[in-house]
Amino acid sequence: EDxxxxxxxxxxxxxxxxxxxxxSYTVSGLRGLxxxxxxxGKGPEFLFTLYSAGEEKEKERLKATLTKKESFLHITAPKPxxxxxxxxxxxxxxxxxxxxxxxxxxLVKP
Amino acid sequence: xxxxxxHPSWVICKSGTSVKIECRSLDFQATTMFWYRQFPKQSLxxxxxxxxxSKATYEQGVEKDKFLINHASLTLSTLTVTSAHPxxxxxxxxxxxxxxxxxxxxxxxxxxxxxL
Numbered sequence: 001e002d003x004x005x006x007x008x009x010x011x012x013x014x015x016x017x018x019x020x021x022x023x024s025y026t027v028s029g030l031r032g033l034x035x036x037x038x039x040x041g042k043g044p045e046f047l048f049t050l051y052s053a054g055e056e057k058e059k060e061r062l063k064a065t066l067t068k069k070e071s072f073l074h075i076t077a078p079k080p081x082x083x084x085x086x087x088x089x090x091x092x093x094x095x096x097x098x099x100x101x102x103x104x105x106x107l108v109k110p
Numbered sequence: 111x112x113x114x115x116x117h118p119s120w121v122i123c124k125s126g127t128s129v130k131i132e133c134r135s136l137d138f139q140a141t142t143m144f145w146y147r148q149f150p151k152q153s154l155x156x157x158x159x160x161x162x163x164s165k166a167t168y169e170q171g172v173e174k175d176k177f178l179i180n181h182a183s184l185t186l187s188t189l190t191v192t193s194a195h196p197x198x199x200x201x202x203x204x205x206x207x208x209x210x211x212x213x214x215x216x217x218x219x220x221x222x223x224x225x226l
Contacts, residue, residue: 046112103153
């Protein structure tokens with residue numbers, strides 16, 4: 001059975017304090033590892049898709065990396081507006097279904 | 111980026127009534143659409159997957175007669191919650207996959223359903 005586990009569940013950061021979020025996955029034949037940002041009461045906002053180990057993608061203060069077993073979302077010098085829940089999800093080679101992790105709630109204090 | 115819209119953004123209804131939620135891909139054609147349900151402080155739970163012109167595939171434990179899904183065109187899918195009860199109150203989110211751009215999947219803003 002496919003599994004995606006995110007850690008930590010919650011993260012409190014001071015503004016400017018860089019950190020990393022972890023997403024461990026067990027998926028048969030990975031066909032994409034996705035990162036989303038979700039604000040309260042809203043749908044997930046697409047951030048990145050990673051397809052193969054060693055791949056990296058960046059967007060502003062966020063950088064996502066992928067290995068054969070896990071993905072990291074690095075937040076560099078975060079600002080209060082980076083406060084949100086970050087979700088990762090994995091898709092296996094066969095099928096359309098995304099398996100989501102439980103999310104990491106990030107709070108950045110000024 | 112690709113945009114997915116949902117309507118309504120929130121709805122309050124009486125127990126026993128039916129509610130329809132629309133999901134549209136605004137600037138791309140979605141061969142596959144998904145419906146999720148999310149409880150407070152929990153992650154997304156996939157309810158069903160639908161391909162344009164085909165019957166939806168429901169996840170285990172999701173009642174297909176209660177949650178009717180129609181994917182009539184490449185830009186529109188609807189979810190109808192039939193004979194809604196308070197336990198159906200939740201945040202419903204649709205998602206669409208744009209085949210031509212690879213496997214990226216985009217989400218709508220969600221619909222908050224409250225059944226009294």
